[in-house]
Amino acid sequence: MACLFDHQKQLLPGMEAEKILTAAVQEAMRALYGAELKEEEILIQQTRREFAGDLTVVVFPFLRYSRKSPADTGEELGRYLTGHIGMLSRYEVIKGFLNLSFSMEYWSELLNRLIRSGHHGLGDLDPLNGKVVVEYSSPNTNKPLHLGHIRNNLLGFSISRILEALGSEVVKVNLVNDRGIHICKSMLAWKKSGKGETPASSGKKGDHLVGDYYVLFEQEYRKQVEELKKQGMAEEEARRRAPLIVEAQDMLRRWEEGNEEVRELWAMMNEWVYEGFDETYRALGVDFDRIYYESETYRLGKSLVLEGLEKGILHRRADGSVWADLSEDGLDEKLLLRSDGTSVYMTQDLGTAQQRYEDYRFDRHIYVVGNEQNYHFQVLKLILKKLGYDWADSLYHLSYGMVELPEGKMKSREGTVVDADDLIAGMVDTAREMSKELGKLEGFDPAEIEEILRMIGLGALKYFILKVDPKKNMTFNPRESVDFNGNTGPFIQYTYARIQSVVRKAGETGRTVAAELPGGYVPCEKERDLIRILAGFAATVHEAGREYNPAVLANYLYELSREYNQFYHDHSILGAPDEDTIHYRLLLSVYTGRVIARGMYLLGIDVPPRM
RNA sequence: GGACCCGUAGCUUAAUUGGAUAGAGCACCUGACUACGGAUCAGGAGGUUGGGGGUUCGAGUCCCUCCGGGUUCACCA
Numbered sequence: 001m002a003c004l005f006d007h008q009k010q011l012l013p014g015m016e017a018e019k020i021l022t023a024a025v026q027e028a029m030r031a032l033y034g035a036e037l038k039e040e041e042i043l044i045q046q047t048r049r050e051f052a053g054d055l056t057v058v059v060f061p062f063l064r065y066s067r068k069s070p071a072d073t074g075e076e077l078g079r080y081l082t083g084h085i086g087m088l089s090r091y092e093v094i095k096g097f098l099n100l101s102f103s104m105e106y107w108s109e110l111l112n113r114l115i116r117s118g119h120h121g122l123g124d125l126d127p128l129n130g131k132v133v134v135e136y137s138s139p140n141t142n143k144p145l146h147l148g149h150i151r152n153n154l155l156g157f158s159i160s161r162i163l164e165a166l167g168s169e170v171v172k173v174n175l176v177n178d179r180g181i182h183i184c185k186s187m188l189a190w191k192k193s194g195k196g197e198t199p200a201s202s203g204k205k206g207d208h209l210v211g212d213y214y215v216l217f218e219q220e221y222r223k224q225v226e227e228l229k230k231q232g233m234a235e236e237e238a239r240r241r242a243p244l245i246v247e248a249q250d251m252l253r254r255w256e257e258g259n260e261e262v263r264e265l266w267a268m269m270n271e272w273v274y275e276g277f278d279e280t281y282r283a284l285g286v287d288f289d290r291i292y293y294e295s296e297t298y299r300l301g302k303s304l305v306l307e308g309l310e311k312g313i314l315h316r317r318a319d320g321s322v323w324a325d326l327s328e329d330g331l332d333e334k335l336l337l338r339s340d341g342t343s344v345y346m347t348q349d350l351g352t353a354q355q356r357y358e359d360y361r362f363d364r365h366i367y368v369v370g371n372e373q374n375y376h377f378q379v380l381k382l383i384l385k386k387l388g389y390d391w392a393d394s395l396y397h398l399s400y401g402m403v404e405l406p407e408g409k410m411k412s413r414e415g416t417v418v419d420a421d422d423l424i425a426g427m428v429d430t431a432r433e434m435s436k437e438l439g440k441l442e443g444f445d446p447a448e449i450e451e452i453l454r455m456i457g458l459g460a461l462k463y464f465i466l467k468v469d470p471k472k473n474m475t476f477n478p479r480e481s482v483d484f485n486g487n488t489g490p491f492i493q494y495t496y497a498r499i500q501s502v503v504r505k506a507g508e509t510g511r512t513v514a515a516e517l518p519g520g521y522v523p524c525e526k527e528r529d530l531i532r533i534l535a536g537f538a539a540t541v542h543e544a545g546r547e548y549n550p551a552v553l554a555n556y557l558y559e560l561s562r563e564y565n566q567f568y569h570d571h572s573i574l575g576a577p578d579e580d581t582i583h584y585r586l587l588l589s590v591y592t593g594r595v596i597a598r599g600m601y602l603l604g605i606d607v608p609p610r611m
Numbered sequence: 612g613g614a615c616c617c618g619u620a621g622c623u624u625a626a627u628u629g630g631a632u633a634g635a636g637c638a639c640c641u642g643a644c645u646a647c648g649g650a651u652c653a654g655g656a657g658g659u660u661g662g663g664g665g666u667u668c669g670a671g672u673c674c675c676u677c678c679g680g681g682u683u684c685a686c687c688a
Binding site: 043045046048049050051056058060063070094095096097140177180181182294319321330331332334335337338339340342344345348370371372373374375376378399401402406409434435438440456464467468469471472473474475477479480483484485486487488490491493494495497498501502504505506509539543551555558559562565566568569570572573574575589610611 | 613614615616617622623624625627629630631632634635636637643644647648649650651652653668669681682683684685686687688
């Protein structure tokens with residue numbers, strides 16, 4: 001089975017140095033101590049910021065060969081390496097760590113190559129061939145999208161772009177849960193008390209309208225349950241026998257029978273919801289290559305289960321229900337068909353996966369789904385494997401943590417659910433206030449200003465969510481999310497806008513940005529620091545893809561922006577003493593801008609020309 | 612109860628997958644070129660990485676244990 005990411009060292013720009021160094025260390029160990037080392041025994045890492053150097057060789061593992069102190073071993077190794085590798089300019093041994101520095105010329109040449117290549121180093125990677133299906137969003141159609149969906153959408157969209165940048169063919173799919181009891185609840189409530197209200201008649205967004213009736217259903221239903229309990233009925237029975245739920249279930253039954261009236265109502269209300277969702281997706285800037293509907297897939301899986309039954313992989317109980325026994329794998333038994341022969345959720349997902357494979361013959365299938373379904377996906381994979389589908393191994397559950405509020409979890413009952421549309425609008429409003437205060441966009445075209453404010457508001461929101469490790473639960477603090485200073489999206493956007501401003505200024509003084517760095521210029525330390533980070537872009541994207549973790553890239557872009565702002569503060573670009581320096585710094589700045597733009601694109605965040 | 616996940620400064624978080632003195636941002640305090648954009652930059656203060664034990668030259672990271680929090684184990688989806 002195709003494995004998209006092997007864990008061998010890949011040739012990365014700026015990291016080819018690591019490869020050369022590894023070989024050189026092997027040679028040095030042979031020459032100095034007669035030791036034959038395997039590649040895995042040599043640990044090379046980037047030198048920590050507080051020390052001088054670019055790459056660090058950890059010498060502790062070598063002591064058993066050298067039989068000398070860490071200091072002496074490092075010293076001997078350092079002397080040998082700098083003597084044999086031209087691009088090394090110096091070394092320093094600190095407590096068992098050998099820090100090596102590359103010459104400024106090396107860095108400058110590397111930057112030149114990156115600029116010439118036009119792909120920011122991404123083209124130097126082994127391309128990640130293969131087809132990847134990414135399923136994300138997957139909303140129910142009875143309620144508008146909320147904060148949790150936003151995290152899901154941003155993750156799915158960003159990881160799609162990252163994998164694409166690494167060379168994969170990506171298919172973004174959305175599986176819309178458009179049928180079931182929850183939709184019937186909205187339908188029933190609308191039928192009973194909607195008085196024909198439509199999005200057009202009320203001016204409400206379709207998904208919100210349908211959501212309101214869902215809430216109404218739940219309220220009325222709860223009243224009925226309370227009433228029955230007061231009459232002495234047990235809670236569980238009351239919940240099952242309340243007239244409203246009975247009616248909703250009857251509606252579901254008629255839906256499944258294909259009752260025309262029910263189907264028509266269903267189609268109409270779902271259509272309202274889709275129009276609403278589309279608007280939210282558009283505002284968020286995410287899209288899909290294909291949309292699946294559960295109403296078209298929910299019957300899948302049954303034949304697959306029956307097949308498994310025939311082969312003796314699954315078993316039938318006396319009551320007729322069908323089960324998978326997973327006790328060998330440390331799990332329980334899992335129901336796949338009810339005693340009346342109908343499917344459950346798992347059955348459906350088994351079938352959907354199989355159909356996906358037939359549709360796309362993917363090399364990998366990523367499900368962006370919350371971590372409350374970890375168990376579900378573990379079982380899904382296991383059963384598919386038992387059924388003999390070897391592609392089961394290429395299913396990957398990109399499991400992300402819950403989004404909580406400072407007060408705790410979002411609860412629809414308590415009305416603390418953060419609505420996606422409200423949130424987006426709020427962020428743009430904050431950007432507007434902020435911009436007005438700073439007065440930077442005065443005098444520009446109103447439409448352009450609005451576009452920029454949208455970029456900033458959304459940039460803040462998206463970055464705030466994407467910068468944290470997907471696996472972790474995160475706290476969404478509305479107050480902090482609208483902060484535009486520090487480790488935020490607008491900080492990175494600002495850095496980009498600032499660079500564009502310098503370029504414009506350069507144009508005003510009659511300068512154009514050169515295609516190549518001026519030959520003889522030797523960068524200073526701050527410039528070298530910046531180049532070093534720029535050189536790490538491709539490796540960072542690769543890591544983000546390998547780990548399915550856009551946060552890696554987000555934090556890289558912050559780091560890069562911080563470094564650039566320091567450089568900017570310390571050194572004048574257009575006021576530099578000579579033309580070579582001006583052109584060097586100008587092109588360095590422009591290239592930084594390109595990397596920021598490219599990286600932000602991979603996160604699904606736009607960058608403004610000014611802000 | 613079984614399985615899985617999480618716990619890092621007041622708050623939000625990072626740590627190159629076992630490496631150096633645990634790094635940032637917010638908030639708080641102090642400063643910055645008569646400005647190529649101050650939505651910036653520099654400095655200060657803030658940590659027993661939930662507690663305890665173990666493995667290792669070396670542990671936030673691996674193992675055990677305890678404490679605290681979460682998710683899940685439905686003839687629901």
